[in-house]
Amino acid sequence: MTQDELKTLVGQAALQYVQPGTVIGVGTGSTVDKFIDALASSGIQIAGAVSSSVRSTERMKSLGIAVLDADKVTALGVYIDGADEIDHGGNMIKGGGAALTREKIVADLATQFVCIADESKLVDALGKFPLPVEVIPMAAAQIARRFAAMGAEATLRAGVVTDNSCHILDVRGLTITAPLAFETEVNQWPGVVTVGVFARHRASVCLLGTASGVKTLAFGQ
Numbered sequence: 001m002t003q004d005e006l007k008t009l010v011g012q013a014a015l016q017y018v019q020p021g022t023v024i025g026v027g028t029g030s031t032v033d034k035f036i037d038a039l040a041s042s043g044i045q046i047a048g049a050v051s052s053s054v055r056s057t058e059r060m061k062s063l064g065i066a067v068l069d070a071d072k073v074t075a076l077g078v079y080i081d082g083a084d085e086i087d088h089g090g091n092m093i094k095g096g097g098a099a100l101t102r103e104k105i106v107a108d109l110a111t112q113f114v115c116i117a118d119e120s121k122l123v124d125a126l127g128k129f130p131l132p133v134e135v136i137p138m139a140a141a142q143i144a145r146r147f148a149a150m151g152a153e154a155t156l157r158a159g160v161v162t163d164n165s166c167h168i169l170d171v172r173g174l175t176i177t178a179p180l181a182f183e184t185e186v187n188q189w190p191g192v193v194t195v196g197v198f199a200r201h202r203a204s205v206c207l208l209g210t211a212s213g214v215k216t217l218a219f220g221q
């Protein structure tokens, strides 16, 4: 199976977590696009979706799925999103699509985070995928120096301005063995909007697309 077919498979499998009549959270990326398409053609009627990006909002609206503002919702049962990497504890790197801040905001509203990913995303330790960090532009150089002091290299993602008018640094050369401590540390550096490690908001479940079908990895809350 191709990577695209695995994404379609897990996008379809995520429908089992959608309760009719509820509001759900929807992430961003090519795997989530497959989920949105599956939801639109499933006939499942939801009360609406809280979206993590302009990209997903536009796709859902074009397919007739109602999109609600995050600040109109007090809680979500489920948030469905992809990942750039996921470890065996459900910790993730996210932000390849530059939507990490809104993704964390919507994940924070949800009781359950369902990660949908093809098997290439499962890793023993986070960090091979360059870690996205959303930053306030005037702080980018200083934050890059902080990563350099850790032995890593941060580069500005060229030509990218996020939905929040900020910039993205992509950080190479990290091996993140203590994701929660790492997330907590980097998040408090001045000018960091969001670090793309999702440990506090780790996945509760991962639907992993493999050559032999969808594997469900359960991590608990």
Ligand SMILES: O=C(CO)[C@H](O)[C@H](O)COP(=O)(O)O
Residues within 6 Å of the ligand: 027, 028, 029, 030, 031, 032, 081, 082, 083, 084, 093, 094, 095, 096, 097, 098, 099, 100, 103
């Ligand atoms: O975090 C994300 C966007 O900010 C995506 O979930 C992540 O990049 C995975 O994307 P894809 O499903 O296209 O591989």
